[in-house]
Amino acid sequence: EVQLVQSGTEVAKPGDSLKISCQGFDYKFSNYWVAWVRQTPGKGLEWMGIIYPRDSDNRYSPSFRGQVTFSADTSINTAYLQLTNVKASDSGIYYCARRYGAGAFDIWGQGTLVTVTS
Amino acid sequence: IQLTQSPLSLSASVGDRVTITCRASQDIGDSLNWYQQRPGRAPKFLIHAVSTLQGGVPPRFSGSGSGTDFTLTITSLQPEDSATYYCQEYDNLPPRVTFGPGTKVEIK
Secondary structure, eight states: OOOOEOOEEEEEEETTTTTEEEEEESSOGGOEEEEEEEETTTEEEEEEEEETTTTTEEEETTTTTTTEEEEEEEGGTTTEEEOOOOGGGEEEEEEEEEEETTTEEEEEEOEEEEEEOO | OOOEOOOOOEEOTTOOOEEEHHHHHHOOOEEEEEEOOOTOOOOOEEEEEETTTOOOOOOTTTEEEETEEEEOOOOOOOOOGGGGEEEEEEHHHTEEEEOOOOOOEEOO
16 A cells, blocks of 8 residues: 555654654655645644655755755655754644645655644 | 635535635646545545546545636535545745645534
């Protein structure tokens, strides 16, 4: 079954760094762009950017550039989202999603809940 | 580009016809997709490029529109359709993706 499986819940303190993983199964992982999307009660679904695992070409949303880093390891079919110097406002559910066609997202990870609290 | 959806919530009975509207702040052609999100779950891809149903999506779902005004219609609402529905637009030069605020559909 084609799927993306994400790492588990994260609880962090302000100023911490954390890294979320997203592993792809049953498709050619390196050939599809992987997007990162944050969901919060206040702002809804926000597109953070996208990475092409084959060559790690990254495109960041202006809203998140400089605050997050995407990376990928094609040997284990995994993409990563790194958050640094987190704040309470970074709390939310983070999703990875496979890009379909020019700009849709057909396969989603189950989501990773991030809570930033002192 | 901003996307607005209306209504933001609705309550309807099983068998009802439900229409959700998505409006873009400028012309986006046919670069419009729809997703369904049930509570506690990830979004599910429903419709691509305004009106193309993804595999496995029941035919009671349909999409239409172009330019700035789009609609998602559920012709005969079923209990499992209770969810929040999001529209989403995109461009690639430069890369940009925007989601609408969502429309919560409840069953009476």
